[in-house]
Amino acid sequence: MDLIIKGGEIVDGTGAPKFRGDVGVKDGKIVAVGKVEGTAKCTVDAEGAVVTPGFVDIHTHYDGQVSWDAMLAPSSINGVTSTAMGNCGVGFAPARADKHDFLIRLLEGVEDIPGTALHEGLTWDWESFPDYLDAISRRAYAIDIGAHVPHAPLRTYVMGDRGGDHTATPTADEIERMRQLTYEALQAGALGFSTTRTMFHRTKDGQNVGTLTASEDELLGITRALDQAGRGVIQLISDAYLTNDDEFAARELSLIRSLAAQTGRKLSFTVQQNDDAPDRWRQIFQEIVGMRAAGLDVSAQVAPRPIGAILSFSTSMTPYIACPTYIKLSATLRGESLVAELNKPEVKAQILSEHARVVNLTGNAGAITKGYMRMFRMNDPVDYEPSAESSLQAEADRLGRNVDDYVYDTFLEDDGQRLIYLPFNNYSYGNLDDVYGMMTGPHALYGISDGGAHCGFICDASFPTTTIGLWSKGSKSGYQIPLEALVHGYTQRNARHVGWHDRGAIKVGQLADLNVIDLGKLSLSPPEIVRDLPAGGTRLLQTAKGYRQTIKSGVVTFEDGKWTGETPGKLVRGEQFA
Structure with a gap:
């Protein structure tokens, strides 16, 4: 042997x-x-x-990184041997030459991938999606890669500038052209079709992605290609999980049901816990049970820990993102030069003065700027279930320090490279109890790692390691998942979902x-x-x-x-x- x-x-x-x-x-x-x-x-x-x-990660964004990187870390260094990219409706194909800059700004905004890196690293030896697959096939990697057809570049390829405007409605001919291109992509080896319907996905210029409010006619028209081809899956993200608007959530779930019913194909979508609607995920899970009972193969993609921002003076996110002085300094300085300026007493005083005037920021922006009760030091090993007693707010209270002053000094530690963890999804009640509920749901898939994306403030491609390492031993609340179930979730179950029946199990012939x-x-x-x-x-x-x-x-x-x-x-x- x-x-x-x-x-x-x-x-x-x-x-x-x-x-x-x-x-x-x-x-x-x-x-x-x-x-x-x-x-x-x-x-x-x-x-x-x-x-x-080997682990199968069905939710990554290596669409640009495959042009220059054979290793494909951080997924590959966390036990992943197969991965699917092109999720959330964003990617780099199909792409006309005059839309390269637009697609770079799109990925820079939605997935926090530096535009300078994309301009330098993308080879653009493709136009159509089949061309893109051919370009990937000419390269070798540490892991296997599959790709979805992403809706946003498809829309722009067919509709031109109108495709980037979510208020623009495609004509019947344009919908038919998108269907044809999707069919051709599936025939060439695309895994499926993906789209985004979340307001949090914006271009570098702050514009909503063109697919945000795509109509049911548009989506049903495009995804008829999957039914025609008899292959492929649908992946999407919707704001259904984060809204406290029952009617909006119902409309989004109705659309998901329609897509699964028309195509007869497998469909998965992101489900997380959001502070504005911390129990919405339970209702969504109940809806999925109903869809399954009706014969529809619908699943929730869930995460094994909080989705959290990593804040630092050396990353792209800090509590001072709304402070003019910090904005100006960070736009022109990097590394030691930036930290040297931030250490000056007069600069610190000016930034803290501006920070004190920051008001009315809600949601994630409010948490990032002043959510000190949810900010925690990242120690070794990382604790992804931190308690309120270890927050920066609690540290400042114990020391009798002004919390704004203390947090600023904390960010200056380690020459400005001190990393602070801010869990903003899946942590509404300060524990992982609801994450356990999602992970053990009967129709849950382990996903949302976003490998290759969020380069400057999220690092979740290590999800497989958390899944196996944390949950096989148990959470601080005592919830534990059998190792066999965890491994199945990140191997055979994910592989079968995307149609890879040749991997995911230690069996002869695999x-x-x-x-x-x-x-x-x-x-x-x-x-x-x-x-x-x-x-x-x-x-x-x-x-x-x-x-x-x-x-x-x-x-x-x-x-x-x-x-x-x-x-x-x-x-x-x-x-x-x-």
């Missing part, structure tokens, strides 16, 4: 009880499971470790995508601020401890968290069968 993994606790991805055994690999496939005899070119000692399938994990050591360090994007762009990169080996198609790609330089990964076109 090419590879034998010996003596591990095998959690095979199907949800079945774990068992002790070996795994034999030949020509990139699993050829034996159990007691494996014989010799191999490489033997991995898995004694004391858990052996799982791809040899595997993780060897020291479960007792599995943890996450705080993200690091690294400058490794094209044009010197910065991003947050979070490494994990506890992964002994990650194996892609029988090739060891990571050893103790370090990339071996191997690139057995490739483009995955559409459905795959064992």
Whole structure:
């Protein structure tokens, strides 16, 4: 054999009880499971470790990064061996040459990917979506990649400038053209169709994405392509989960039902907990149960921890985003130069004076600027279930310090690189109890990691590590999920959802995508601020401890968290069968 993994606790991805055994690999496939005899070119000692399938992340945004990066971190360094990108209706294909700048501003705004990096790194050796897939297929990666057809570039490709205006209605001919292009993309190997309907997605210029209020006629017209092709899934994000408007939520859920009913295809959409409607997710889950009872394959994509911003003077988000002095300084200075200015007493006094006048900011903006009870230091290992007693507000109270002054000084620690964690979704009641409810829902998919996106203030591509490491041991409230169920959620269940039946389980005939994990050591360090994007762009990169080996198609790609330089990964076109 090419590879034998010996003596591990095998959690095979199907949800079945774990068992002790070996795994034999030949020509990139699993050829034996159990007691494996014989010799191999490489033997991995898995004694004391858990052996799982490689994780399948169905919600990422590597659409630009695939142009310049073969490693595709941070997903790849968190046990992921297959990933789907092009989510939330944004991406870079199809793309006419005169719309390159528009699409860059779109992704810069929606997904916080530096425009300078995209201008430098994107190769643009494509126009149509099939061209884009061909461009990816000419490259090799550490992991496998599939891609959805994103609605926003599709709309702009067909409608021109009108496509970027959510109040513009496409003609019947334009809807038909979008359907045709989607069908062609599915035939070329697209995984499905994605769209966004959230007000939080805006371009770099602050404009709503053109798909925000796309009509039912437009969406049903485009997605007829999936029914025609007999393949593909639908992925979307809607504001249904964050609204306290019952009628709006009902309209959005009705649209989701219509899309699933017309196409007969699988559909998943984002569900989180928002402070404005902290129990809306329960109602949505009940609606999904009803859709399932009607024969519709609808699922909620959920997260294993709070969705949180990472605040710092070295990232793109701080409490001082509304202060003119800070805005001016951060626009022209970086790193040590910026911190040196921020350390000056007169600059500090001016910014705090401006900050004191910031009022009437609500929602996430209010939390970012003055939500001190929800701001926590990121220590090693990171605590993703922090208590109010460890907040910056509580620290300042214990020290008898003015909280505004104390928070500013805290941000200056570590030469301005002190990272502060601000959970703003999935943490309305200060614990993970509701996250447990979402993760154990009967029709939940583990997703929303956004790998490749939110480079400057969110770092959630480590979701698989949190899923396995935290929930197999239990939350602070005592909720625990069996390891077998967690692994199934991030492997076979996700793989089957997007039509990849050749991976996600440790079974003979499946791809040899595997993780060897020291479960007792599995943890996450705080993200690091690294400058490794094209044009010197910065991003947050979070490494994990506890992964002994990650194996892609029988090739060891990571050893103790370090990339071996191997690139057995490739483009995955559409459905795959064992």
